[in-house]
Amino acid sequence: MSLKTITIPCLSDNYAFISHETTSGQTALIDIPEASPILKKLDELNWKIDYVLITHHHDDHISGLREILAAYPNAQVIGAKADVSRLPPLNIAVSEGDTITIGNEQGTIIDVSGHTIGHIAYYFEKSGIAFTADSLMALGCGRVFEGTMPQMWNSLQKLAQLPPKTILYSGHEYTQSNGEFALTIDPNNILLKERIADIKQLRQNGTPTIPSTLSTELETNPFLRAKKPEIMERLGMPNAQPAEIFAEIRKRKDTF
Numbered sequence: 001m002s003l004k005t006i007t008i009p010c011l012s013d014n015y016a017f018i019s020h021e022t023t024s025g026q027t028a029l030i031d032i033p034e035a036s037p038i039l040k041k042l043d044e045l046n047w048k049i050d051y052v053l054i055t056h057h058h059d060d061h062i063s064g065l066r067e068i069l070a071a072y073p074n075a076q077v078i079g080a081k082a083d084v085s086r087l088p089p090l091n092i093a094v095s096e097g098d099t100i101t102i103g104n105e106q107g108t109i110i111d112v113s114g115h116t117i118g119h120i121a122y123y124f125e126k127s128g129i130a131f132t133a134d135s136l137m138a139l140g141c142g143r144v145f146e147g148t149m150p151q152m153w154n155s156l157q158k159l160a161q162l163p164p165k166t167i168l169y170s171g172h173e174y175t176q177s178n179g180e181f182a183l184t185i186d187p188n189n190i191l192l193k194e195r196i197a198d199i200k201q202l203r204q205n206g207t208p209t210i211p212s213t214l215s216t217e218l219e220t221n222p223f224l225r226a227k228k229p230e231i232m233e234r235l236g237m238p239n240a241q242p243a244e245i246f247a248e249i250r251k252r253k254d255t256f
C-alpha cells in the first residue's frame with residue numbers, strides 16, 4: 001500500500017483525511033471541515049498539501065479551504081464538475097470515471113449523488129481505499145437531501161461493487177448512533193451486534209471508528225442490505241424492489 005492515510009477529527013463529529021503517497025512524497029487532503037487540526041497534523045508529520053479533494057459542497061466539508069490555501073497556495077483543488085457553481089474555485093473539475101494522480105497513485109471518480117447532486121467519491125485502486133464522505137458511511141449513509149431515493153441506492157450500489165477489502169473513509173463519527181438504528185432493522189444479525197460492541201469500546205477510548213471496510217459494511221450496514229430476505233420480511237415488504245426497501249429504511253432513519 002503506498003498511500004498512507006491519517007484520520008483527523010474536526011469540528012464536533014467530522015473527519016478530514018490526509019493521504020501521503022510515500023514514493024513521491026505528494027500529499028492529498030480530503031475535505032476541509034476546519035483548518036487548524038489539519039495544519040497541526042501536517043506540521044507534526046512534516047507533510048505538505050499538493051492536492052485538496054472535495055467530496056461535496058456542504059459547509060462542514062469545505063469551511064477550512066481558504067486557510068489551507070493560504071498555507072499551501074500551490075495546492076490544486078479538485079471537485080465535481082457537476083457542482084462547480086456551488087463549490088469553491090476548482091483547479092481540476094472531475095466527473096464519473098475521470099482519474100486523478102497523486103504521485104504514483106491513481107484515483108477514480110465515482111458519482112455518488114443523493115445526499116447532494118454532485119457528491120463524488122474518490123477510489124484509489126492500488127491502495128484499496130475509497131473516500132466516501134456522506135454517501136456510504138460506517139453503518140449508515142448520508143441523508144438524501146437533494147437526489148432521489150433510487151439515485152442514492154444506485155450510488156451505494158456502485159460502492160458496493162468495489163472489492164470487499166476496500167477501506168472506506170467516510171465523513172462523520174456517526175457510527176454509534178447508526179448502530180442503534182441498524183439494530184432496529186436487522187436485530188438478529190450477530191455480526192452487527194459484535195460490531196456494535198467493538199464500536200462502543202473504540203468510542204469509550206475516544207478512538208475514531210473510521211475507516212471501516214466494505215466487507216464489514218456489506219455484512220452489517222442495513223442500507224446495503226435492502227435485498228436480504230430477513231430485512232424484507234422484517235419491514236413487511238416481501239415483494240418490493242431493493243430501491244423501495246432502501247427508501248423505507250432511509251425514511252425510518254430520518255425520524256429515528
Ligand code: ZN
Pocket residue numbers: 056058115134
Ligand atoms: Zn454533507
Ligand code: FE
Pocket residue numbers: 058060061134171172
Ligand atoms: Fe457532512
